[in-house]
Amino acid sequence: MADPSECNVKVVCRFRPMNEAETNRGDKCLAQFFNDETVNFCKMQYSFDQVFSPDQTQEHVYTACARQIICDVLQGYNGTIFAYGQTASGKTHTMEGQLNDHLKQGILPRIIQDIFGHIDSMDENLEFLIKVSAEVQKNWDCLNTGDVTKTNLSVHEDKNRVPFVKGCTERFVSSSEEVMDIILKAKVNRHVAVTNMNEHSSRSHCIFMLSVKQENKKTKQILNGKLCLVDLAGSEKVSKTLAEGSVLDEAKNINRSLSALCNVISCLAEGRRCHVPYRDSKMTRVLQDSLGGNCRTTIICCCSPSSYNEAETRSTLMFGQRAKTIKNTVVVNTDLTAEQWQEKYEKERRRRRLLQSLNHRLQEELACLRPGNYDF
Numbered sequence: 573m574a575d576p577s578e579c580n581v582k583v584v585c586r587f588r589p590m591n592e593a594e595t596n597r598g599d600k601c602l603a604q605f606f607n608d609e610t611v612n613f614c615k616m617q618y619s620f621d622q623v624f625s626p627d628q629t630q631e632h633v634y635t636a637c638a639r640q641i642i643c644d645v646l647q648g649y650n651g652t653i654f655a656y657g658q659t660a661s662g663k664t665h666t667m668e669g670q671l672n673d674h675l676k677q678g679i680l681p682r683i684i685q686d687i688f689g690h691i692d693s694m695d696e697n698l699e700f701l702i703k704v705s706a707e708v709q710k711n712w713d714c715l716n717t718g719d720v721t722k723t724n725l726s727v728h729e730d731k732n733r734v735p736f737v738k739g740c741t742e743r744f745v746s747s748s749e750e751v752m753d754i755i756l757k758a759k760v761n762r763h764v765a766v767t768n769m770n771e772h773s774s775r776s777h778c779i780f781m782l783s784v785k786q787e788n789k790k791t792k793q794i795l796n797g798k799l800c801l802v803d804l805a806g807s808e809k810v811s812k813t814l815a816e817g818s819v820l821d822e823a824k825n826i827n828r829s830l831s832a833l834c835n836v837i838s839c840l841a842e843g844r845r846c847h848v849p850y851r852d853s854k855m856t857r858v859l860q861d862s863l864g865g866n867c868r869t870t871i872i873c874c875c876s877p878s879s880y881n882e883a884e885t886r887s888t889l890m891f892g893q894r895a896k897t898i899k900n901t902v903v904v905n906t907d908l909t910a911e912q913w914q915e916k917y918e919k920e921r922r923r924r925r926l927l928q929s930l931n932h933r934l935q936e937e938l939a940c941l942r943p944g945n946y947d948f
């Protein structure tokens with residue numbers, strides 16, 4: 573088993589192009605790009621692990637910030653990619669894109685195809701068990717075809733204290749086509765759920781999980797990698813959405829969970845790890861392992877270059893700057909084989925014997941030092 577290693581959360585920033593409405597309105601483009609790591613927005617400079625200007629392709633973004641995660645997951649690490657930014661800043665474009673268009677597809681379909689491509693070319697002694705699940709804001713279970721409006725699934729912790737959504741449907745899959753089919757159905761379910769709940773807002777967080785368990789038939793070694801792809805709801809101010817009534821309540825709810833996310837990030841960035849407020853929202857609880865846990869995490873800050881969105885873009889860039897300082901400690905998730913358990917047992921036995929003899933020597937020393945036993 574690999575030793576734990578500390579790695580920074582990787583934070584990248586992607587600017588979308590000015591859109592037609594912004595150009596027609598005469599908005600100014602406030603972003604200037606100098607190199608791959610720096611952007612100048614409204615006369616302030618921001619540095620990231622990588623900066624993507626509007627002309628950079630989906631393929632480029634995928635290769636630069638997502639491809640590595642496939643190796644991580646297949647080596648038994650957990651990996652998360654999440655997109656943060658205001659509405660229409662390009663989160664869904666980046667995470668999903670146009671699912672069936674080879675050039676315009678985003679990270680999710682590319683990762684799925686590459687994972688299965690890697691598996692096909694790997695050692696034939698390896699046996700894989702892959703399952704997927706998807707959930708959205710209010711913990712709707714998107715893969716549940718029987719009752720799509722089943723809401724408010726609760727968050728529990730597994731034996732390793734890792735939170736998970738209890739009762740969320742998981743599907744075993746055997747090909748990238750099967751996963752894509754499931755994703756398309758999940759999108760329809762999500763739409764039906766939104767309509768049934770009479771919520772006309774498209775704002776919601778969407779979390780897609782893929783677990784890969786692999787067993788080496790020769791060595792019996794088992795590795796468990798988990799991939800989590802998150803498309804967060806837009807982080808704009810509620811007043812800008814012109815929402816009213818139940819939509820306004822929902823918008824406030826979403827903003828509460830995003831503000832819980834910001835509080836968690838601030839806390840981790842300042843190194844205050846003992847009281848991280850993960851429990852302030854279900855979304856931060858579900859993402860607990862990705863934020864400050866056992867996970868290689870990439871955050872994609874999606875931004876609009878337009879002067880109309882200046883405040884939101886600044887706030888997204890500041891969010892990214894804070895998140896850059898977070899460090900996660902990652903370990904390979906492995907189930908031990910019988911021999912490894914035996915080895916671990918023997919090692920613990922040797923350690924126990926050593927501690928017992930040390931304890932014995934210290935007891936003797938203590939007895940000698942007790943009053944009246946000094947031998948000057």
Ligand SMILES: Nc1ncnc2c1ncn2[C@@H]1O[C@H](COP(=O)(O)OP(=O)(O)OP(=O)(O)O)[C@@H](O)[C@H]1O
Nearest residue numbers: 587588589658659660661662663664665666805806
């Ligand atoms: N980098 C880009 N290049 C070209 N078009 C883009 C880019 N980013 C976003 N767009 C376009 O901008 C529009 C809004 O993008 P998208 O729907 O991805 O935003 P979003 O942040 O997911 O919004 P919401 O929070 O409302 O879901 C879409 O039409 C999308 O195709």
